[in-house]
Each structure stands twice: as structure tokens, then as C-alpha cells.
Amino acid sequence: MYAIINSGGKQYKIAEGEILRVGKIDGEIDSQVIFNKVLLFSDNENQQIGKPTLDNVEVEGRILEQGKEKKILVFKYKKRKRYRRTQGHRQEYTAVKIDSIKWS
16 A cells, blocks of 8 residues: 655655655654645555545654755856855755555
């Protein structure tokens, strides 16, 4: 059984028991999170496709971790113009463990 959800403008294929890193979601560690923007649901026999989302499917998870990714460097350069800019960026993320996929 799996589902495709939308979180933070990105789509993720999930199954029960998986640990998923999504963009930052506000919440405390070990608090419950509900994803209600479910685009597709499959129970290995039947598939339901939303137009655009499914109203009768809900995904429940638990926040495991709030953190930041490794630093990446953004370097801008123009030759022969003495233009150089360096900037660092660390993307925030939330690690979520998927507990259940509920449908009715």
C-alpha cells in the first residue's frame, strides 16, 4: 500500500513505516502530523487518483527530527569584471515517520 502526497509544493511517494525528509513543517518533536493533500492512493489492487486531491484518504505521521542539511556554497563570478560573490545556504528539513494511511 502506498500513496503520493503533496507537501511544500513537492510530491512524495510514501508507504507505512517509511522515514521521509520534507521541507520544514512547524511542530515539536514526537508530535503528530497529518497530510491531507493526497494525490494518489493504491492498495496493490485498486488505485484512486484525485482530481486534484482525494478527500477520503489521510496520511498520519510523527515528527522525528527538525534539522538543517549540509551547507552548500553559491558562487557567482563574471570574468574580467572583478565580480565575485560567495554565499552559503543550509536548507531546513523535518524528518517524518509515516504511521498510517487511512481511507474510507
